[in-house]
Each structure stands twice: as structure tokens, then as C-alpha cells.
Amino acid sequence: MKRIKLEHLKALYRRISETRALYLPVRSAGKTNFAFWTEDAEADLDTLKTVKSPKDAFFPQSETLYTCRREGQKLHVEPEELANQDFVVFGMKACDVQGVRVLDQVFLKDPVDSFYAARRQHGTIVSLACHAPEETCFCKVFQIDCAAPAGDVAAWIAAEYLYWQPQTEKGEALTELVSDLLEDAETAPVDAEQAAIRAMVEQLPYSHLSLEGWNGNATEEKFDSPLWEQLYKPCLACGTCTFVCPTCQCYDIKDYDTGKGVQRYRCWDSCMYSDFTMMAAANSRTSQMQRFRQRFMHKLVYFPANNDGMYSCVGCGRCVEKCPAHLNIVKVIKAFGKEDP
């Protein structure tokens, strides 16, 4: 176990930034989101939840895939270069790290998504335990321990120190890079911090939410439930829940007319949007109820069916906080729970 004084974190950020890009929670215009560190950036490790999850680090909201350029009669196709520089994502919470594992299931399985794979290869995750979990958190429901986050390096903040524990080879390499800034530490303060976090998690109102009945075999029973017709009603069909979500992975591919050619890019899609999965022939989902149902069926039924029972919700609670109509996955799970007492 290593440690560094919180007041020296800037030196740590600076050191990492010398050789690799550093992506961490930065406060700007009143909100905290993951962004690249610069000398002027206001790093913010106090905010429990960034508005957007850090999934952008591996799966950006928008990225160019290739560019077509026309020169006279010739057409040049230039594939976008894959990520080839090492980078560090600092301060990811346990739920968000699990979110990356969910994305791995999608993008690293055959056929491998080369853009995502390159970022995963070059990215090192420094996770941070949740000092003060809140009432909207429910990671425990998905067996995530926010007191012992996964990641290449795990970190904890206790008193005036940040404690640092490498957990993988990549983590060891990063530790080596910053070793002169770290000092050896006892594990006792971290043990105490973990015990305090776990005690708080036990008290969170959603920590004991039951997922009974939600699994890969529940497709027909859940899909045909009349409850969806009631549950979707207040939905505004905006994409907030999907865009703040650490596991939503659907994307669309679009062309941007550059004037001299076309830039083909992909961007996050949202199952809440009317043209979601629209094909040349027709749209497979024609009503908002169907689109709303898709989001929850995907996370709690289809995904576990195809990924050995792994849910594609990690309980970060961002949708709970951000839905303009106060709809969320917890309310859906509870509504079904009431149906069969």
C-alpha cells in the first residue's frame, strides 16, 4: 500500500501528464465530468458522480471511423488511426469500472471492435472508492463493492491522504512511473475507510433491492407484461438516461458532409429516440412504450441471457438523479416486484 498527501495530487497529475494523457473528473461551468487534465483544470475528486460516466474514455460519444476525400475522379478512403498513446483514467468509481467490463463483453468479443480494443489496451484505470455513497446508489445489488473498486490501481481517500494500491501489471507500471511521489503506508486507514463505506452501503435505501425474476430466461414473461403500458407514460423520450449511463453501448453510424467528401463517424444512439434501429424498410419499434421497454429488457434480461448472467446495469444511479420525469430502472424493478407479491 502506498499513499500521497492530497495536497500533492497536482504533482501526481503533472507527472502522469508528462508521458500520457490523464483523464479525470474536472469541474467546469458548475458541473463535474471526466476531461483531460491541464494545469488550469479544476480536478474534482469530491463529487460522487460525474454527470456523464467515464465510458467516453474508451467509447467516446462521437468518433470518426474513416474519411472519404474526393480529388477529381479519385476517391481516397482514409481510415482513422487507432489509439496508440497510453492514457490514464483517474478516479473511476467501482460501478463505472464494472460498466467498462460490461462494454468489454460487447466490444471485445468477436468481432472485436478495433477502436474500443485499442483504447482498452492503452488505457490504465485508477479507481477510487466511494467515500460517501448516496441514496441513489445501488451498486451492491449487482455485487459491486464500492469500498474495494476493481481497476489497475485502486485508491481511497482517508483523512489528508490518497491511498494507492496497484492491482494489475498495468497498475504496477503506473505506480513505477510515479513511485518517487508515493510513500509506503499502513493498510489500517484503508481498512477503516472500507468498513465505514460498507456500513453506509448497508443503510442505503436501494442496497437491498431484489432482482428476483430478472434474468436471461424472463423474456416472454416480462416482455408481455401489461405494466409497460403504465410505466412508460411520463417518459419524455429524451436520451438523458442513456447518455449518462456507464453501460449503454448502442451507437449509430452517420456521415458528415465535409464539402469535399464524407466523414463517417459513429455516435451514441439512444433506444429512447424515434429512429432507434430504424432500417431502410421500417422501424422495428414504432411506439415509445416499445422503446422504453427495450431499455430495461436489454439491461436486465437480454444482456444476462447473452453474457452468462451479467446484468448491464451497475447501479450507479445516474438515471435516478437525472431523468426529467423521475423514471428509472429502480422504479421499473419495484413495479414488477409488486406485481407478483
Next chain:
Amino acid sequence: MQELIDRAKALLEDGTVRRVLGWKTGDLPYDPEPAYFETPESLKDFVYNGFCGANLSKYMIEASKLEGRTLVCLKPCDTYSFNQLLAEHRVDRDKAYILGVGCKGKLSMEKIKAAGIKGIRSVSGAELTDPAETLFFDTLYGKAEMPYRDAMLERCHVCRGKTHAVYDALIGDSKDTTDADRFDEVRRIEALSPEEKFAFFQKELSKCIRCNACRNVCPACSCRQCVFDSAKFDSAQKANADSFEEKMFHIIRAFDVAGRCTDCGECSRVCPQGIPLHLFNRKFIKDINELYGDYQAGADPTAKAPLTSFTLDDAEPNIVAERG
């Protein structure tokens, strides 16, 4: 609130209305959701308190297509939106029974959390019958309290009054919450240099994630299909293709609702990134007031709107050059 439930129940029972559009008790102490109630029994879950910020007038577009009348609970500011939708023939007055509900200012969870109040287990002081002076919280991290005023949505500080512009019946007390001038912030930005203005909006708008919550919640954005959702145009994007586009989306939207925006403030309430989107609309409202005389969209559904009617006294286009 019991009075409100009893009234709704009576109107459902005597057949005056077929359903009630209000808010349903949430799961947390502060997350009531807009909901339809179709039976008197279901009203046990009805709630109306300081956290019911959602403007239900836009839901009346869909409710107007249903059979029978819908009782809709509208706060004073919401009634302007309803009137504007009426003027645009998007809602049917005969299908609505408007229960004008009192308002003591609506609350912002963003502000409450920003004050450091977290792990909320219960809240008191947010009921309509409360004096709306102080909010008390029981949290996982101890007791906390904050002045009601400090937790109010921005729009409530510049409330244009607690009079309902349209209603069939009124219920519940209101409280004046105005303590700021609606155009102060606009004036502050007007006084900035072009570079400072650009920097301000760049910083704010670069947070935009294109979730479309502002558009979808907006009662003035009621096009059957939005140009930004149409696959026929390059404008149909789910992400900002470049740094200009993130501004373009919001500026186009502001132009589209100019003269029709009632300043209900829903855009800013729902923005997950806390972008003060209302500032665009308020700038237009301020300009309209200055160029054509004071006008409040939705105050009178039969009034001629300044941007859609012509008079010989209208401002000439060169006014733009003169004003800078």
C-alpha cells in the same frame, strides 16, 4: 393535498373527468413523476408538493386525443404554456378540466445537493401547506436544513406571479417568491464584450450531451417531427458533429420558440448538465418587449403575437445594425 385529492376524486366519480393528470408519489422523498390516475382508488398515490416542478401542460397534447376530459393540475406558470398550446391548436380546451394549483415555489435537487445535502432519507417543509420557509432533511449523514428560498428553481426567483392564466377551478395557497429581476442576467451578458460572451456560451454549451431533454420537455417544441430527428437532413444528429453544432442546436431551438416561449423554465430545470438554457429565450423575450412592447406569450390565447403579426409600426430590420 387531501383537499386536492378529494376534489379530483369527486370529479372522477361524478363523471366530469375521465382521468386525472397530476404527480405520483416517488420512490425517494423528492422524485414524484407525472402520472395519470383513472380511478378514485389510484389517487392514494397522488402527490403535490415542492418537488412537483414538472409542467404538465405538454402532456395535454396527447391527453387531448383521448376520450373524455382530463383533469390537469397546472401551476400558475404552467397555465401560460397551456394557453400558448391552445393558441397553436395543439391542445383541446374542451378536453381539459384545469385545476389551478397553488404554488410556493418549486425545488431544485441540484441546488439542494450543491448545498452539500446528501444521502437524503426524508424531507419536510416541502408540502403546500407548509410555510415554505425552511426545508428539513433527515440524511444518512445526519440532520440538515436549508432555507426554502435557496433551494428554489431559478425560475421561481423571477416568478411572474401566482395568478393562473386559465383554469376551471382553483385550489391551494400560493406564496410570492419573486426576489430578482427576470432580465438581470440577460443584461449582465449583454454588457459583456463579444469575446467574453462567446467564452461564456462556449463553456456552458460544450457541456451539452445532446440528450434532447430541453427540447422534449419544452411545451413550445411540439412539432410532430423535429428537424433534428429527421433522417432526411444532415441536421439529424445525435452528437455534435463539430464544436459549432452544439451551439447551433440550441440557437436554432431558441429561434424556433421565439415569441412563443412563455419562459416556463423547464429547459433549464431538466438539463442534466445545468446549462442555463433559459437565457437564450429570455434574451428574445427582452428584445421582443423592447421592440414591440411588453408581451407575455400565453397570457391571452387570442392575442396577436408580435412575431406573427404585422403592423406599420414594426421595427425595421436595420434596427439590428443600430442596436449592435
